[in-house]
Amino acid sequence: MSASTIPGGDYTAAPELPNVLPEPKKRGKVMGFVYGHPTIVIGGTVVALMVLIAIFAPFLFTKDPTALAPARRTRAPSELYWFGTDMLGRDVYSRVLYGARVSLTVGFSVAFFAAIIGTAIGLVAGFMRRVDTVVMRVMDGLMSIPGILLAIALMALTRASMKNVIIAITITEFPRVCRLVRGVVLSLREQPYVEAAIASGTRTPVIIWKHILPNTLAPLMVQATFICASAMIAEATLSFLGAGTPPIIPSWGNIMAEGRALWQVKPYIVFFPAIFLSITVLAVNMLGDGLRDALDPRLAKRL
Amino acid sequence: MSDARPLLEVKNLKKHFPIHGGLMGLTTGHVYAVDGVSFDIRKGETLSIVGESGCGKSTVGKALLRLYPITDGEVYLDGERIDNMPASKLRPMRQRMQVVFQDPFSSLNPRMKVRDILAEPITNFGLAKSRAEVTERVEALMDKVRLPRDSIWRFPHEFSGGQRQRIGIARALAPGADLIICDEAVSALDVSVKAQIINLLVDLQDELGLALLFISHDLATVEHLTHRVAVMYLGKIVEICDRRTLFATSHHPYTRALLSAVPVPDPTAPRNRIILTGDVPSPINPPPGCRFHTRCPFAFDRCKTEEPVLREVGGGHSSACHLTHAPGATIEAKRVGA
Numbered sequence: 001m002s003a004s005t006i007p008g009g010d011y012t013a014a015p016e017l018p019n020v021l022p023e024p025k026k027r028g029k030v031m032g033f034v035y036g037h038p039t040i041v042i043g044g045t046v047v048a049l050m051v052l053i054a055i056f057a058p059f060l061f062t063k064d065p066t067a068l069a070p071a072r073r074t075r076a077p078s079e080l081y082w083f084g085t086d087m088l089g090r091d092v093y094s095r096v097l098y099g100a101r102v103s104l105t106v107g108f109s110v111a112f113f114a115a116i117i118g119t120a121i122g123l124v125a126g127f128m129r130r131v132d133t134v135v136m137r138v139m140d141g142l143m144s145i146p147g148i149l150l151a152i153a154l155m156a157l158t159r160a161s162m163k164n165v166i167i168a169i170t171i172t173e174f175p176r177v178c179r180l181v182r183g184v185v186l187s188l189r190e191q192p193y194v195e196a197a198i199a200s201g202t203r204t205p206v207i208i209w210k211h212i213l214p215n216t217l218a219p220l221m222v223q224a225t226f227i228c229a230s231a232m233i234a235e236a237t238l239s240f241l242g243a244g245t246p247p248i249i250p251s252w253g254n255i256m257a258e259g260r261a262l263w264q265v266k267p268y269i270v271f272f273p274a275i276f277l278s279i280t281v282l283a284v285n286m287l288g289d290g291l292r293d294a295l296d297p298r299l300a301k302r303l
Numbered sequence: 304m305s306d307a308r309p310l311l312e313v314k315n316l317k318k319h320f321p322i323h324g325g326l327m328g329l330t331t332g333h334v335y336a337v338d339g340v341s342f343d344i345r346k347g348e349t350l351s352i353v354g355e356s357g358c359g360k361s362t363v364g365k366a367l368l369r370l371y372p373i374t375d376g377e378v379y380l381d382g383e384r385i386d387n388m389p390a391s392k393l394r395p396m397r398q399r400m401q402v403v404f405q406d407p408f409s410s411l412n413p414r415m416k417v418r419d420i421l422a423e424p425i426t427n428f429g430l431a432k433s434r435a436e437v438t439e440r441v442e443a444l445m446d447k448v449r450l451p452r453d454s455i456w457r458f459p460h461e462f463s464g465g466q467r468q469r470i471g472i473a474r475a476l477a478p479g480a481d482l483i484i485c486d487e488a489v490s491a492l493d494v495s496v497k498a499q500i501i502n503l504l505v506d507l508q509d510e511l512g513l514a515l516l517f518i519s520h521d522l523a524t525v526e527h528l529t530h531r532v533a534v535m536y537l538g539k540i541v542e543i544c545d546r547r548t549l550f551a552t553s554h555h556p557y558t559r560a561l562l563s564a565v566p567v568p569d570p571t572a573p574r575n576r577i578i579l580t581g582d583v584p585s586p587i588n589p590p591p592g593c594r595f596h597t598r599c600p601f602a603f604d605r606c607k608t609e610e611p612v613l614r615e616v617g618g619g620h621s622s623a624c625h626l627t628h629a630p631g632a633t634i635e636a637k638r639v640g641a
Contacts, residue, residue: 191409192409198370200477201394202424203427
């Protein structure tokens with residue numbers, strides 16, 4: 001519009017405003033993601049690093065983690081023994097690296113199986129009201145028993161092996177997934193789009209598969225990462241108490257248990273596996289936190 | 304037309320929700336959400352159900368769709384009784400009766416593309432033989448609701464509220480339904496978008512001969528598209544008549560109160576408002592006698608004890624009020640109302 005069309009005044013164009021705002025930073029897709037979700041990137045990187053360490057443990061300048069060398073026991077960290085040796089002369093560095101295999105296998109397996117079992121039961125409970133009451137009371141019962149006690153009891157009933165550790169921890173963890181999925185299903189089945197699907201003749205299995213399941217995936221992934229972290233701690237606790245991974249397989253828990261007696265004179269035996277465990281659990285939790293924020297900000301309140 | 308068999312016939316529909324409480328989770332009472340509602344809809348006709356929130360109008364819609372089992376009553380779709388049909392027999396009947404919901408955001412699955420949302424009813428009822436044919440039908444539906452064809456590969460969040468509601472309407476059209484239940488279908492939209500959607504519904508009705516059950520709380524909206532109106536209060540229909548009768552000579556005090564609440568776009572126009580005091584009584588424990596007597600400005604002793612029945616007063620106009628049927632009192636009600 002030109003100035004002359006405005007009645008009652010001689011207007012000129014407004015003066016150019018000084019540009020006080022900083023130029024918006026232009027970032028690529030990758031860098032944008034890094035800045036937007038730093039916890040996912042940091043957590044994910046550390047977890048990926050741990051996975052690589054576990055896979056390539058034999059090639060990372062390790063020795064046989066079970067080879068005994070009584071003559072060279074309880075050596076301090078040195079060029080030859082990076083993390084020192086334990087009271088049987090085994091190389092702590094090698095044992096810690098191989099121990100990553102146990103922790104990560106247990107963590108990921110428990111997260112995977114707990115997610116699958118919990119989702120299956122949660123879906124059934126959420127959809128069949130009669131089954132729901134019974135199933136959820138059983139879950140409440142399972143959750144009322146302290147997880148680690150239940151796992152110790154289960155381990156006492158079976159032989160010490162990694163498979164049994166995974167089973168024991170899965171049994172203590174899956175009720176949480178079950179509850180979460182049931183809750184999400186209960187809220188989703190009231191959604192108008194589910195009602196519209198029912199009204200347009202969609203069969204129940206298809207509704208679960210196409211409308212319910214994809215929308216539970218985000219909270220499920222978040223929950224799975226937290227279960228992964230707590231399963232790693234549970235495994236270490238069980239191994240530390242001597243009820244977990246058999247002593248011939250090095251795991252962070254039983255390395256710490258063996259180093260416990262020498263804690264005051266040779267702290268490095270406990271220190272290194274503890275550091276690895278802490279960093280891994282922290283990284284997995286950071287990844288979970290980041291995923292939660294990225295996938296559904298409202299979920300933060302629900303969990 | 305009136306002697307033809309109605310498309311949908313509802314007889315004495317009741318839906319009571321049990322209230323569970325106490326230690327054992329026993330039923331301690333009921334919410335009488337819908338308590339004996341009867342009406343019918345002819346082919347190509349629009350019936351609106353209006354009433355305050357909580358009067359049970361949405362429950363009627365969902366009960367008709369069999370989204371939950373009804374407590375009592377009979378529902379006939381084109382002569383076939385559907386309220387007690389087993390789920391397997393009901394599925395083909397669902398093709399004839401579809402729904403458009405109020406909230407355009409939660410009524411579309413956020414993780415499905417528009418094409419898949421619209422394809423769902425088509426494949427459910429086996430209306431297309433191949434994927435290409437499904438896509439073709441979906442594109443035709445997009446034309447019907449005046450949306451661009453190439454937007455079928457988008458997700459719902461990429462659309463505006465009005466566009467999403469068009470997708471919702473397209474989904475309801477997909478199986479080739481005879482009756483569409485619009486549950487507050489335009490209430491969540493801006494006024495201008497609302498008008499577009501109403502015009503679209505009216506056009507589609509002319510084009511396809513659809514019957515609409517239009518559930519709304521907004522009389523001003525209803526006025527633009529309905530043939531007949533049923534006014535609900537606390538789970539019951541208090542008055543049912545054609546549009547012109549409702550806006551000109553309706554009898555029921557509640558209807559008059561609702562009409563007087565419709566805004567008039569002229570601040571100087573003389574208004575004779577009937578202001579209702581208090582809230583709608585709880586449907587858990589509805590008042591005895593006429594349900595409206597606690598708020599009715601014309602209530603008298605008989606209203607507190609005897610429940611008025613919905614009775615025809617002529618020309619397809621029925622009303623449930625003692626005043627309507629007591630000749631002397633009718634005049635007064637009319638005088639105060641109009």
